[in-house]
Amino acid sequence: MSNFDQRELRNVLGTFLTGVTVVTTVDGEGRQYGVTANSFSSVSMDPPLVLWSQSTRSTSFPAFKDSERFVVNILASHQIDISNRFAKTSDEKFAGVAISHGLADVPIIKGCAAWLECKKLEMFPGGDHVVYIGQVEKFERTARKPLAFGAGKYMVAYAHDLGQVSLELANANVAHIDSVKVACAALPEIALELEHTVSLAVWANKGPTIIRWEPSENPVSTNLRTGVVLTTTQSATGLMFAAFLPSGLADAILDSELQEGLTERARFETALAETRGRGLARALSKPSPMHQIDINAFSAPVFDASGAIAFVLTVSGRSDDIDPEWDSPVPAALRAAAMQLSNQLGCKHPAN
Known part of the structure; x- marks a missing residue:
């Protein structure tokens, strides 16, 4: 095991700017779950595959592990409060949040820049995280500007x-x-x-x-x-x-x-x-x-x-x-x- 300074490694990784997503799902009893994630990426266009990763210590990990579907909600620039809300442990994450329901009743957060409804295909262990592979079955994009994150700060992305x-x-x-x-x-x-x-x-x-x-x-x-x-x-x-x-x-x-x-x-x-x-x-x-x-x-x-x-x-x-x-x-x-x-x-x- 490498003796990295984890804080410095985090700072280095933070130089890579990302978007901000909230991934949502629903369990067999209809309970809704959501977690903020910036570990999201495209995998393939044919078939259309995406991935994201989640800590195995997350309280919602059992729900995502057992669910067959998830939605990747790509947050818009005005949704910092949504990102912060779903980054914390709480049983009331969806309280007061405007949502609609997608395939299999998985919640979709309203006001996002875009969202992708996915069927989970694979799970792979990765250290203290699990990587999920999902196939995109439905998606939507709006004209809203996406929220960005880097170096520990929220940002707004503009064209170069x-x-x-x-x-x-x-x-x-x-x-x-x-x-x-x-x-x-x-x-x-x-x-x-x-x-x-x-x-x-x-x-x-x-x-x-x-x-x-x-x-x-x-x-x-x-x-x-x-x-x-x-x-x-x-x-x-x-x-x-x-x-x-x-x-x-x-x-x-x-x-x-x-x-x-x-x-x-x-x-x-x-x-x-x-x-x-x-x-x-x-x-x-x-x-x-x-x-x-x-x-x-x-x-x-x-x-x-x-x-x-x-x-x-x-x-x-x-x-x-x-x-x-x-x-x-x-x-x-x-x-x-x-x-x-x-x-x-x-x-x-x-x-x-």
């Missing part, structure tokens, strides 16, 4: 990219909403790669607006709020939008800031030309009202399938933590991350 169907949608608003989901889902990995706090911004009615922060292990500040509107002429995020937005879209805000004297027009025009030339913007060693410290920030553009700028991705950190040079590792990694995200959104060639 928009896919051809989304790219061809006539409704640009729907496509943009999907783009926001894809971009926000990418931020944790980007922050981990850069080892600094990153933010995602859109161009809104009042200018560059942060819609998502992803702090690093040592965040630039504990005061990270979404909805913050940045200056267009002074922030790296604003400069990037000013450089790549369609002509005229930012003129009113730019004119207002320049008239207020937030920066000199000549200095702004120089920074704008540099941003366009490098494909990166930066703001160095400026005290930030938001963070109350001197920070360095670099920004890179994220383009959508039409080649238009959709977001600005910004990395920020204390001025002594981020090298201010253009060719330093952090801006190079930021540029690569923004290009990858643009590819996920379907961009082939950014618009000029």
Whole structure:
């Protein structure tokens, strides 16, 4: 027997994200049983077979062992309470839970993303668990998003990219909403790669607006709020939008800031030309009202399938933590991350 640290092994296994199911059955006397399980997988398409496993110490193990049928209820993203309920030992698991009845009267939990009604074919011992093999005899899928689980946390799964169907949608608003989901889902990995706090911004009615922060292990500040509107002429995020937005879209805000004297027009025009030339913007060693410290920030553009700028991705950190040079590792990694995200959104060639 290997002397594994079981907690560490559990953490390693937790990096493999899964869906969340509640498997239900009914015994010979009509009593209903259910248990939360993420050890569920497809086995074969012809014939249609699935598997799941259960601890032999589970109080419902005798019922599942002796039953001939089970239903795999694939939980939807709003059913965390259902998952928690059926993960605990209780004689009242089904109390207040909306159900219907499937083949052989096995309960089906309403509101799920999908469910499969199965006939049990085989049982195989596996350590302190038993693996059940079932043949799918009936199934149903809904439009609800599935619940996901990994690293000990519930999650919601979003698409890695928009896919051809989304790219061809006539409704640009729907496509943009999907783009926001894809971009926000990418931020944790980007922050981990850069080892600094990153933010995602859109161009809104009042200018560059942060819609998502992803702090690093040592965040630039504990005061990270979404909805913050940045200056267009002074922030790296604003400069990037000013450089790549369609002509005229930012003129009113730019004119207002320049008239207020937030920066000199000549200095702004120089920074704008540099941003366009490098494909990166930066703001160095400026005290930030938001963070109350001197920070360095670099920004890179994220383009959508039409080649238009959709977001600005910004990395920020204390001025002594981020090298201010253009060719330093952090801006190079930021540029690569923004290009990858643009590819996920379907961009082939950014618009000029």
